[in-house]
Amino acid sequence: MKKVTSARIAQLLFLTLFLVLFLMTEYRGSDRIVAAVNGFFRANPLTAASTMLATRQYQPLLLPGLLVLLCALFLGRFFCGWICPLGTVLDLVTGRIRKVGALRALTGRAKYWLLLPLLTASLLGVNLAGLLDPIALLLRALTFFFHPLVGDTVRGGWRSLYGVVGDRRDLLDPGYRLIRDYLLPFRETLYPLAFLSALLFVLILFLERYERRAWCRRLCPLGTLLGLLSRLGPLRRTPAKLCADCRACREHCPTSFDQELLQTEECILCMECALNCPSRRVDFGWRARQPQTGAVLERRVFLGGLLGGVALARGFRFREPAAQAKLLRPPGVRDEDEFLKKCVRCGECMKVCLRSALYPAFFQAGAEGLYTPLLVPRLGYCEYNCTLCGQVCPTGAIPDLPREEKQRQVIGKAVFDKNHCLPFAKRIDCIVCEEHCPIPGKAIRSERVELTGFDGARRTVQQPYVVDELCNGCGICENVCPLEGKAAIEVFRVKDRTPLKSPSGGAPPPLHPYADPYQGGRS
Template identity: 60%
Template sequence: MKINLPRISQILFFIAFLALFVTTDYRGKDEISVALNSFFRSDPLVAVSYLLSAKTFTLLLLPGLLLLLFSAILGRFFCGWICPLGTIIDLITDRIKKRSPLSFLKGNLKYYLLLAILFAALFNMNLTGILDPLAILVRFLTFAFYPLFGFLGKEGWVGLYKVLGDSRDYLEPGYNLFKNYFLPFRDTLYPLAFLSLLFFLGILVLEKFERRNWCKNLCPLGTLLGLAARFSLFRRVPGRLCADCGDCKVHCPTAFDEEILQKSDCILCLECQRKCPSRRVGFKFAIDRGTKKPFFPGRRVFVAGLVSGLFVSRIFTPNSSLSQTRLLRPPGVRDEDDFLRKCVRCGECIKVCLRSALYPVSLQAGLYGLYTPTIVPRLGYCEYNCSLCGQVCPTGAIPRLPLEEKKKAVIGKAVFDRSHCLPFAKKMNCMVCEEHCPIPEKAIRFESVDETDYTGKRIVIKRPYVVEDLCNGCGICEYVCPLEEKAGIEVFKRAKRKI
């Protein structure tokens, strides 16, 4: 039996992917040396969209451009040897009973999707993260699977402790290992968890109709790699089905819809070579002397993609009114438009947030802001001595700042609501916000004011005020406010942010 090298590679890369996913979390250290962002930085679709939307280059995404170059030399190997989503699909597809393929997915739909994404990026609207396969998988794991895994893991240990009774102390080292290295640090129910689950399950449901359906007919990353693979001289020999056999069409998951192998769809899984009864099939570097297809499907597809990208870039226009008020971005983000052009919506900054301050935006900022991170001070706050979000961001949308510089990064401005804050509304002294302010010089201070209480008695009230030049908008004051529901102090986004 021949060794299945692509499957071995898939398993190894999938293990590496899961290991990086688990380690991209707070594990008691202020630095994350190796993170899941390495996969996104090797994503050619992320790299190309970044270049088109940001109109600049960053060395962070050089691996993605190199992978695109290697695909032009070797073919679409990423999809068959590395992609973690492709690995999951391959592991389950044979267990799903197939129906007739969906005809509307055939043809040029994948090119329309890719071009719409790329032209929208060119028109300054980067939507790559919505349909990028790595982002879809990571969001499913971050927002849906991993929190559920953490809940079931902890509940399982609790149940086991109850069963063992006094003998449970023997399990403590095992639980500490499990907790410190595998369980999520943050126990949170995320908005958009169900939507993330639906995205992921939708890709798996497509396997009901065809093997590697998403990869062959929809995936924008696979389509981009397929275009690059058309230049490749590394090809299958023979390039068409054998007249006396034709079994390759049965074994091939992507590339043999026709008699001639479609090089842009071949994911180099080597199934045809491994299962060839006559051992005729091989792969080598050679000039393709067969019938060549045009590099691109046609001008009509190109023009339609251009128009679609322009249209999408207009309907996804962000909600500017909200972005000037309560849409608080992570520390270091100074320009909202620049942030949106760079954010890949992977959710890893949200996952590592030490004080549960970051959450994915749903529709508050329009469709364009979907899945981007925002700080919700009533649910958490930005830890003064933490810079993890900038460390794990794959594209630099959240800058990686030195800790001392991050402490000065302005997120927003705290403002007292005089109709709710106790010293103003109830004429009661309250110093909770000032006590928790992490700024050494204290951005919240008090002034003594002579007042008459509701019984007519003269009292001295300490009324708080915010020193705007010191406040960085971390949100801890709003988080710790003792009032229920609406806080007496709230953080609002500044029109112009600074570092």
């Protein structure tokens, strides 16, 4: 029977914690989310390094990531072997090594060609590390593809089961409520980029056919960052290479042996070699730093990585002007550049969005904005009393604001298309947008206007208009517009996203419940 190491126990515990927090990062009937999976990102050294380089300032939320980075200086890549949920998934699905070193010639120094451009681009203000961060890759695959797929399958299966059992289906209801309330996603949504997210995850698993922990050894930027630090630390394994009379370590080690030598920067501290050594020769301890005999970072790789980062920082900044007009960000985001520097592209805000308003961007914000959250009013709207997206954001890209302050945040401004809106284009009454506007005092109002209809008859029509001083761009008006396809009122991005004035600061007071909102026309 295979022995279970302390590292494997820790892996399983952290993976369980990750999945539990993932399920808790969901709307479950409460206005506050007490625990979320964002803790894994705040303890992520790559997130901490890239975000602070991009913003060029200390981010208190990411202090755990700096502490893990400091620990890596003494303990090496312990995060990869004890904590990382993606690494644990790879260990669980991987059998014995099939082709040792099969990817070494193919990938070469690819991990440095990924890490160095990412960090250099971050230093130049373009933070793309979240695209290849292992925790973000796993979380996006779960959020956008696997969890919705499970939810849709379970709900469909339960409906079929209800049809089979007929009148006795009430007996099954407690079981469904238990699954619905704790396991299934709150909303049934199809996400853009869901297939791409799943494909990247499956490709990482596919690499395991050729080499154990191939992603971790050859590509992962987080593991590469920790590995570079581990070369400077005092924790060393003895013996430093395979024993001539045994060589059993190569069979058990998932990452570290290339040819005869232990690669210190690739050791994930799994302790498999020490546990399975038949001669009990393997030991890990604190020793004076010795010259490394393994591969080092060549000058050409270092300089090439820096130039690659400059190319990324310049080449990924283009944004199509037409797409910018509808580039609506979550509430509280005022500066687009600052938001892009902080966003880790984890997808948590989209997962908890109460009204299905947030979706991952493709190229609406340019290549730099890939996977960042966009508000799409025609598909959903920002709930007036909801603050969930700010609660789960790990880096503060979406600020966690009190409800009253969040309600005053400006996402955009609503604008009528008079060639499309029924009261203007057809000269018939329609006040659906006004009826649904949640703003006290109504950001959308209407006035009675006497017009000549297309049949030549005089008639009175209620025509809506937007009070810009009250509109926060929540998108409910565009979402509920009864016209098919393109809405007659749309929310557009604005440069000035200064919060609206509070009622005490001069905004019109809320209407009396029984007052006539049309009395007096425009104010």
